[in-house]
Each structure stands twice: as structure tokens, then as C-alpha cells.
Amino acid sequence: MPYVNIQVTREGVTREQKAELIAGVTALLVRVLHKNPATTHVVIDEIDLDNWGVGGLPVAEFRKRQP
Amino acid sequence: MPYVNIQVTREGVTREQKAELIAGVTALLVRVLHKNPATTHVVIDEIDLDNWGVGGLPVAEFRKRQP
Amino acid sequence: MPYVNIQVTREGVTREQKAELIAGVTALLVRVLHKNPATTHVVIDEIDLDNWGVGGLPVAEFRKRQP
Amino acid sequence: MPYVNIQVTREGVTREQKAELIAGVTALLVRVLHKNPATTHVVIDEIDLDNWGVGGLPVAEFRKRQP
Amino acid sequence: MPYVNIQVTREGVTREQKAELIAGVTALLVRVLHKNPATTHVVIDEIDLDNWGVGGLPVAEFRKRQP
Amino acid sequence: MPYVNIQVTREGVTREQKAELIAGVTALLVRVLHKNPATTHVVIDEIDLDNWGVGGLPVAEFRKRQP
Numbered sequence: 001m002p003y004v005n006i007q008v009t010r011e012g013v014t015r016e017q018k019a020e021l022i023a024g025v026t027a028l029l030v031r032v033l034h035k036n037p038a039t040t041h042v043v044i045d046e047i048d049l050d051n052w053g054v055g056g057l058p059v060a061e062f063r064k065r066q067p
Numbered sequence: 068m069p070y071v072n073i074q075v076t077r078e079g080v081t082r083e084q085k086a087e088l089i090a091g092v093t094a095l096l097v098r099v100l101h102k103n104p105a106t107t108h109v110v111i112d113e114i115d116l117d118n119w120g121v122g123g124l125p126v127a128e129f130r131k132r133q134p
Numbered sequence: 135m136p137y138v139n140i141q142v143t144r145e146g147v148t149r150e151q152k153a154e155l156i157a158g159v160t161a162l163l164v165r166v167l168h169k170n171p172a173t174t175h176v177v178i179d180e181i182d183l184d185n186w187g188v189g190g191l192p193v194a195e196f197r198k199r200q201p
Numbered sequence: 202m203p204y205v206n207i208q209v210t211r212e213g214v215t216r217e218q219k220a221e222l223i224a225g226v227t228a229l230l231v232r233v234l235h236k237n238p239a240t241t242h243v244v245i246d247e248i249d250l251d252n253w254g255v256g257g258l259p260v261a262e263f264r265k266r267q268p
Numbered sequence: 269m270p271y272v273n274i275q276v277t278r279e280g281v282t283r284e285q286k287a288e289l290i291a292g293v294t295a296l297l298v299r300v301l302h303k304n305p306a307t308t309h310v311v312i313d314e315i316d317l318d319n320w321g322v323g324g325l326p327v328a329e330f331r332k333r334q335p
Numbered sequence: 336m337p338y339v340n341i342q343v344t345r346e347g348v349t350r351e352q353k354a355e356l357i358a359g360v361t362a363l364l365v366r367v368l369h370k371n372p373a374t375t376h377v378v379i380d381e382i383d384l385d386n387w388g389v390g391g392l393p394v395a396e397f398r399k400r401q402p
Contacts, residue, residue, distance in 0.1 A: 001322055003137055003175060003275040007244060008301060015117050017300050019128075022120030024296040032288045033276060039322060041137060041175065042120035043074060050216050053223030053243035054269055054307060061220075068188055070141040070338055070376060075167060082251050086262075087166045089254030095158040099151050100142060106188060108338055108376060109254035110208060121135055121173060141378060149318050153329075156321030176321035177275060184350050187357030187377035195354075202389055204271055204309060204342040209368060218367050225363040233355045234343060240389060242271060242309060255336055255374060283385050287396075290388030310388035311342060 001039045002029050009059055010046035018044055068106045069096050076126055077113035085111055135173045136163050143193055144180035152178055202240045203230050210260055211247035219245055269307045270297050277327055278314035286312055336374045337364050344394055345381035353379055 004025050022042045029035040052059045071092050089109045096102040119126045138159050156176045163169040186193045205226050223243045230236040253260045272293050290310045297303040320327045339360050357377045364370040387394045 001175060001277055001320055001327060003177065005273045005275075006297075007271045007273075008297075008303070009269060013301065015125075018117050019120075019125050020300045021296065022125060023123050024300065025293060026120065026123035028289065028292040028296070029274075029276075032285050032292065033281065035276070037123045038121070039173075039175075040121065040123070041135060041173075043114055043137065044118040044120075045114075046118070047244055047246075050219050051245040051247070052269055053220075053227065053245075054239070054241065056224050056227035056238045056241070058216075058220050058223060059269060068143055068186055068193060068376060070378065072139045072141075073163075074137040074139075075163075075169070076135060080167065082259075084166050085251050086254075086259050088162065089259060090257050091162040091166065092159060093254065093257035095155065095162070096140075096142075099154045099158065100147065102142070104257045105255070106374075106376075107255065107257070108336060108374075110248055110338065111252040111254075112248075113252070119135055126135060149326075152318050153321075153326050156326060157324050160321065160324035171324045172322070174322065174324070177315055178319040178321075179315075180319070181378055181380075184353050185379040185381070187354075187361065187379075188373070188375065190358050190361035190372045190375070192350075192354050192357060202309060202344055202387055202394060204311065206340045206342075207364075208338040208340075209364075209370070210336060214368065221367045222363065225367065226360060229356065229359040229363070230341075230343075233352050233359065234348065236343070240307075240309075242269060242307075244271065253336055260336060283393075286385050287388075287393050290393060291391045294388065294391035305391045306389070308389065308391070311382055312386040312388075313382075314386070 002033070002035050002041070004042045005045065006042065007045045007047055009052055010048050013046060069100070069102050069108070071096070071109045072112065073109065074112045074114055076119055077115050080113060136167070136169050136175070138163070138174070138176045139179065140176065141179045141181055143186055144182050147180060203234070203236050203242070205230070205243045206246065207243065208246045208248055210253055211249050214247060270301070270303050270309070272297070272310045273313065274310065275313045275315055277320055278316050281314060337368070337370050337376070339364070339377045340380065341377065342380045342382055344387055345383050348381060
């Protein structure tokens with residue numbers, strides 16, 4: 001009965017990419033842990049860039065400073 | 068001090084239904100665990116259909132294939 | 135396809151109380167949103183008292199100061 | 202490798218306030234636990250007022266009844 | 269900067285299986301969304317059987333009633 | 336009414352450090368967003384090293400490979 005929550009920045013993830021993530025994570029749980037896909041739920045959260053921080057900075061700012 | 072997070076697909080949940088969920092979950096925690104409602108928080112997340120997967124498929128696709 | 139996460143302090147919640155919470159939340163989602171119980175998942179997290187804070191204090195400390 | 206999720210009601214939190222939260226939480230984890238800021242992630246979720254409940258009521262209703 | 273939370277029932281998941289889940293989810297995010305693995309975090313939560321409900325029942329009870 | 340979830344690796348975080356995190360996060364939300372501390376909840380999750388991955392590897396493995 002797995003539940004998987006995937007959080008990514010909101011940057012134009014397409015419906016096809018979301019379907020690929022759902023299929024891929026479910027297949028992984030079936031393969032590694034022999035889980036039943038029918039009770040495997042995947043929820044994707046898309047997070048606005050202003051709302052994600054890393055290195056103490058909002059993501060956009062953080063990226064600018066990377067070499 | 069309970070915190071409850073309810074995740075449902077975004078399919079026209081009304082303000083009244085949300086208030087019913089909040090009231091119902093809080094009453095349940097008061098009844099079963101004698102929690103103080105004043106410190107009981109309920110957060111409802113509505114998830115776009117494309118972002119929820121079950122059975123390895125986005126929900127809309129999954130439902131179509133159900134008998 | 136709801137997913138519900140219930141977080142409570144770890145203070146001797148019994149197996150029977152957990153089963154009541156699971157049954158109660160699921161019944162609520164069936165009644166209010168007409169959800170299918172077979173795809174409704176409930177996960178209970180029990181949190182050590184030292185790990186839960188309210189009012190800027192760990193719960194045990196917070197409770198002592200309540201009138 | 203901390204991950205911090207901050208959930209607040211959606212009430213006009215500005216980009217500057219979000220940056221302050223991100224900077225402040227990261228600095229706290231560096232100071233208290235000596236964590237590496239480069240692997241410290243902060244995600245802010247803004248929750249619609251209708252979707253947050255406390256005291257068994259939606260937040261707006263709850264606030265009206267406070268003395 | 270993805271963050272992935274995998275919740276499974278606590279039923280003897282081995283260290284090797286956990287490493288496979290971490291590697292597999294990260295590879296999926298790199299392949300589908302071109303994410304940087306160095307900022308991709310995966311957190312696995314193992315949930316006691318009594319604390320996971322589906323179909324309104326604790327998991328162990330639910331499984332017994334499956335045909 | 337904020338709710339904050341802090342996830343860190345389980346590596347001997349002391350009760351005093353937890354209290355500092357709770358106090359610090361609460362003070363930050365009061366200062367930046369003028370939140371009421373009495374309705375500000377902080378939950379700390381300590382995650383076993385085997386259960387946290389970054390860079391596609393369990394944390395312990397990831398750290399060994401850092402220069």
C-alpha cells in the first residue's frame with residue numbers, strides 16, 4: 001500500500017511527464033517491494049519557484065549563484 | 068495537538084463539504100482520543116487529476132479502465 | 135482516491151483507537167464526498183512529545199504552562 | 202540534509218517574506234544542528250482559508266468567534 | 269530540486285531495497301525531468317501495520333478479507 | 336495558523352536542540368508573518384540514515400563520496 005509524494009518546482013511539467021513519473025514510480029515499487037499497483041498512489045506537488053528554497057535562498061536566486 | 072492532512076482530487080469540492088470534513092475529523096479526534104479541538108488543525112489539499120496516480124496511471128485514465 | 139495523514143502525539147494510542155480513527159475518517163469521506171473506501175488510505179503518525187512544539191515550546195512544557 | 206515544509210494560510214505572503222522564511226529556517230538549522238545549507242531544502246505551502254480548519258471550523262469562521 | 273517521500277508498510281524492507289528505491293526514484297527524475305541528482309532527496313517512511321488503513325480497516329484486517 | 340514539519344536525519348538530536356528548533360521556527364513565523372504562536376505547530380521527524388537518499392545514494396554512502 002505505498003503512497004508516494006513527489007515535490008518538484010513548477011516549471012512546465014507536462015501531462016506526459018507526469019504520467020511517466022506515475023508509471024515509473026509504481027513500476028519501481030512493484031519490482032523492488034512486490035507491491036500491488038492497484039493500491040499504490042502517487043501524488044505530484046508542483047511548487048512555485050518563490051516557495052522553494054535551497055542554500056538559504058529561493059531557488060531562482062540559488063541557481064543564479066551556481067558556478 | 069493533532070494535525071490532519073486530507074488529500075483529495077480537485078473535483079469541485081464545495082466550501083460546505085470542506086467545512087463538513089473539518090468538523091467531522093475534529094469531532095472524531097475529540098471522541099476517540101479526547102483531543103482539544105482548539106489545537107486540532109485540519110488541512111485539505113486538492114490535487115489536480117493529472118497529478119494523482121493509482122495503478123500506475125493518472126486517475127482519469129485509471130477510472131476509464133475500471134469495469 | 136483520498137489519502138489522509140493523521141499526526142498525533144505518541145501517548146499510548148491503542149490499536150482499537152487507531153482502528154476507530156481509520157474507520158471514522160473513511161466513513162466521513164464516503165459520506166461527504168462519496169469516495170470509494172477501497173481507494174481511501176489513512177496513515178497515522180505518532181510523534182514523540184519532544185518532537186512536537188506549540189506556542190514555541192515542546193508540548194510537555196506548553197501543557198505545564200496552561201492555566 | 203534537512204527538509205522543511207512550512208504550511209501557512211494563503212493571505213498575501215510576499216516574495217520578500219518567503220525569502221526571509223527560507224533564509225531564517227536555513228540559518229536556524231545551520232546554527233542548531235550544524236547542517237549544510239547547500240543540502241537544506243525549504244518548501245512553503247500556502248493553503249486557501251477554506252481548506253484550513255481549527256477548532257472544528259474553517260479558519261475564517263474560527264477567527265470570527267475568537268473574543 | 270525534487271523531494272520525494274515514499275510511505276510503505278513496515279514489513280522488513282531491507283537496506284538493499286531502500287538503496288534500490290533511492291537509486292530508482294532519482295534516476296527516474298533525472299530521466300523524465302532532467303533534475304540534478306545532487307539536489308534530489310528521497311525520504312522513506314515505514315509505517316506500522318496498525319497505523320495504515322485502507323477500505324476503512326487496518327491493513328492486516330483489510331488483507332484478510334480480500335478474496 | 337502555521338504548521339511546520341522539519342525532517343532531519345536521526346543522528347543524536349538532543350531534547351535541547353529540538354526545543355531550540357521549535358522556539359526558533361516559531362519566533363521566525365511571529366516576526367516575519369505576525370503569526371500567533373499559540374496556533375503555530377512544529378513537528379520534527381527524525382529519519383534513519385538508511386531511509387534518506389540524496390544524489391541517488393543513501394546518505395551515509397553519499398557522504399563517503401564527497402570530496
